Every structure is written in C-alpha cells, then in structure tokens.
Amino acid sequence: MRTRKILLGHGSGGRMTQELVNSVFKKTWANPYLDQMLDGAILEVGSQRIAMTTDSFVITPLFFPGGDIGKLSVYGTVNDLVACGARPLYVSAGLIIEEGFGVEELEKIAASMSKAALEAGVQLVTGDTKVVEKGKADGIFINTTGIGIIRTEVDYRPDRIKPGDAVIVTGKVGEHGLAVLAQREGLSFSTPVTSDCQPLHRVGELLARYGQEVRCMRDPTRGGVATVLNELAQQSGTGFIVREEDIPLDPVVQGACEMLGLDALYLANEGKMVVVVAKDAAQAIVEDLRQLPESRDSAVIGYVKDEVPGLVLLETELGAHRILNMLESDQLPRIC
Template identity: 60%
Template structure:
C-alpha cells in the first residue's frame, strides 16, 4: 500500500479500491470459493436446513482488552448460528470505512477476523467495501452474514421449552460489557477485566451429542442475561426462576459493578450462551461443559416453571424473590 491511511479514493471502485481489496482483504481471507472474485459466492451446501444470520458491529473503541471489532464480528455471527443448532460454514463481510483510518489498524482488524474464522473452520467467501467521509463512521463499521446447516432432528425454538427444564449459562457473565466500559472511560481495576469475546465452536460437539435434549439456546449479548431470559420467557409462555447465588460472576466484575452502581445481569457478553436443557440430561450436560476450555465455568442457574408465564423471578441470597425485569434504555451504548 502506498498510503498509511484510508482515503476516499480507496472507495472509488478504481485502481486504489482494487489494491485495497487485493492487499488487505483478499490476502487475509483468500480461499477456493473467493478466488474467482465473482459478484457473489457460489456455495456447495450439505443436506439439512439452512440457518442464516446477519449482524452489524459499531463498537467503540475498535480495540479493547480481549479482542477487537474484527474478532467480535466473527464471534457474534458464528455464535448466533450455533444458537440455532447450526454448523457455521460460510460468512460474508461488508466494511464501511471512515476516511483517515490508519491502514495498520485495518490490517490488524482483518487479520483478527481471518484468525478467528480459521479457529472456527468457517470461510469468508464474499464481501463489500465502502469508504465514507471523515466523521461519518467512527473508524470502521463491519457487517457479517453467516450461513450454516442444521442437522436433521435439531429444532431449537423457545416453544420447545417445558416446565422442569433446567437453565444453564456457559460461564461468567458481564466481562465484555465491563471491559468495554473500562477501556472507553479510562477506568482501571486491581484485577484487569478482559472481554469474553470468543467463538463458541466447541458447542457443536454438545449439539451432536445431546441433540433434542437441548431445548433452546441464546447468546446474551446486548441487554445481558436478564434480557435474554425475559425474551425467552415471553416467547415460550413459561416462567423462569433463577438463583442469584448460582449465577457465575467474577469477583472483579461484581466488585466493579457494585462500585459503579451497575448490575452484571444486564451487562453484555460476547462469548457465553444461555442453554435450556431437559431436566434428565442437565447434570451430564453440565459435566461435559466443564470438560471444555470455553465453558469450564458453566453453571446451572435455574429452572422453568409453568407460572408466572412470561416472567423471570430471581431468588436473592437472602431467600426472597424479586422480578427480574427487561433492560429499559441503553445500559452501555455502542457495545457491539
């Protein structure tokens, strides 16, 4: 590259656009499907139902402890596909880049995306790049769309949740939200907090093993654990009861939230999954999660009940029950 920053000419569609694509994106993402450089990707898909998910990432700052916007963009879409019970296969990506973004930052973001995709075993097969005037995009915005295949017999819908099913979360909650807040506001803690940003590809083995004993999965990103539980309670028409003492929260996150007057139950996560599991399979399921590096802190936090339908109740450490409501307003803006 002859320039060290993005220029409007990089979005012109001419020679500078082609150099940007060849030297940044194609070099990092190249594979047999992308190589022809057609207007779209031509894909071979195995038998099964197709799952498709799309997400846009506008996080600030672009780089944070534990990740960056590139890693986040892959993790977010891959985890959405896994929540559907799908094996992620292919991703597309689109960049809206602000004039003046350092080329070195773009290289780092793209390299992070490529490495995360390789970890998961997905291919980035097509994409798009646009450049906008300085002040229009806060560095870079990224959209990713993913395609995966759902095996026969897998149908993870809230309507499959039954009274008595158990609620499991795959690890400590609130790490991502606090890491972003600390980086953005220049806060420091005696124990540094890293984002949990990660692609949960190890869950594919759990899907293969437990199949329909898994009722439903959802990743608790914006709005956190509390918001996801409320969404599922309404969609499934059931009550959900959780125990506050059983919800895994690191000492650092809990201490920081207490100091700042925030609730970790509403903090964003980018490497966790909430899983509803048939009661008879829950103990074995949890034990298997503990054997995997991505989910070694998984915990059984509650159960499903027929009443109160559409509501989430949390049992406090004092033994009282309170309603766990939906997040109102923006807890922390621009979190993903």
C-alpha cells in the first residue's frame, strides 16, 4: 500500500479499495471461495449452491430523496445476491447506534427495512444491536448479511466473459450518487433527482431464464459503471469498448455532472446492473428487461474486445477513444 494509514478513499470501491483488499485481506484470508472476488461467496452445501454476501451501510444523510439507510441496506444486500445469480431468501441486520439517537428515527428505519424486505421477497431473520458512546458513531451504521439459492442453470463468473459479448446496463446511471450529493450539499435542480434505490430480484429472475447466455453480472454501486467494468476487465483478461452515445443518462444528471465537473460513469447506483451477455442474445434480453419498470431504460452500451485486455475504452460521440480508468479515490465518500 502507498500509505500506512487508512484514508476515506479506501472506502471508495475504486483502486484504493482494491489495493487495501489485495494487500491486507486477500493475502491473509486466501481460500477458494474468497479468491473468486465476486459480489458474494458461492458456497456448496450438499448438492445445493448458495450465495452469501455481507455489506455495511454508513451513508450520510440517513434519509435522502428516494430512500433511507434502512431501505438501502436491504436492497443493497438483495442486489448483491442477484449479481451472484441467486434467488434472495434471508437477510440479517446488525445495528450500531450512537447514544442519543432518536427512537422515532430508529422506528422509521426499522419500518423501512421491513417494507423493503417484503417488496424484495426476503425475510429479516436475525440481528444484533450495539450502542456506542455519543461521538463514537454518526447516528447509526447497519451491517447486513444475505443468503440466497443459486439457480441450477446460472453461472455468473468473470472468466466466462468472451470477446464479442455485449455489455448491458439496466437503466440510467448516476442517479443515486447525485441524489445523495444534492441532499448533502443543499443543491437544487429544475427537476429533483431521486435515488434509484430499488430491488432487482425480478431482473435476476428474468436473466436466469437465459441460462448460459448471461456471462456475468455486477451492481455498479461505489465507483459506478466505469469501476465495475475495470474490475471485470482485470478479472476476465479481456477489454471493453463502451459507446458514450448509448449510455442511458437522465438529462438532469448529465447537466448537473457538467456543471459540477463530475462523470456519471463514476457515480454510485443502487438499482442498476451491468450485465455481460452473449452478443446474439443481447437484443432479446434488452427487450425483455424493458418490460420491467425497474429496468425499462436498459441498453447495450458496448462490447468485449480482446484487442485491449485489461482496459476499458470510451468511444466518444466524435468517434475518438479515451481510457476509462478505475476510480482512484472517492468522488463522494459514505455514499452507501
């Protein structure tokens, strides 16, 4: 590691996070399950494959347009399971609460989690509560673990990605990151920006019907679409070319990014998937995805190329190409 101190950038989901994971955790915890480096662990229990994922939520503010930390914690866990090809079933929740936190706020968060679990078809089955002294936390932090069953016909791994495959994104990018930024900084736009925080279990069910035509799937949360594609390029040994004009983007998000000097491809999403599929099946998959309200803006945004292994290139509207690097630090810390 380039520094011997933990910085906020180490929580970005980008290059600094990858550096931390590889240099501290991966080398000391190495085992066949962890080494896959997926959105969760793929485990074998008898003849059954299950997915297990864990996540922690430290977002600020706790309530934002389109969601709150409770809703986010359930949906974020469900979507990680979906990205593993699993049917989400159970979620646990560990709450670290700061002394002095309001009971009314806690009740709202608990109710939001319950409603989100019902919507996503999962059950909150166990949990833990700890209280720390005032000033030792920022209101409330939530840690979750999710478990789901992986369908027999599903196998989502980066090493299944092949040259020629198509890259799909299931909706407009950057909405969550911009919504939280606007709430945090008191920004207002002509049309309010709302987080895309939503469960994607129905997207997972739809994609499972395509079996081996779906190669791999990731949810582009911290670090956004660009960072996820860089991770997949490194893990698969292939490269990607993404067309700027094909990326679904809300005009308000686009305008705000231009004004603020941000790139929507690096902004967090909490209700989208990046899906790599066989080229011949791409159009049919997109048409099916567009029938679901949560993926109605799905689009093919690029293709896998073996000529640029390990790289992600953006083809601009002028026909030029530029490298989309992995997010280095953090555009906006504590986004989830």
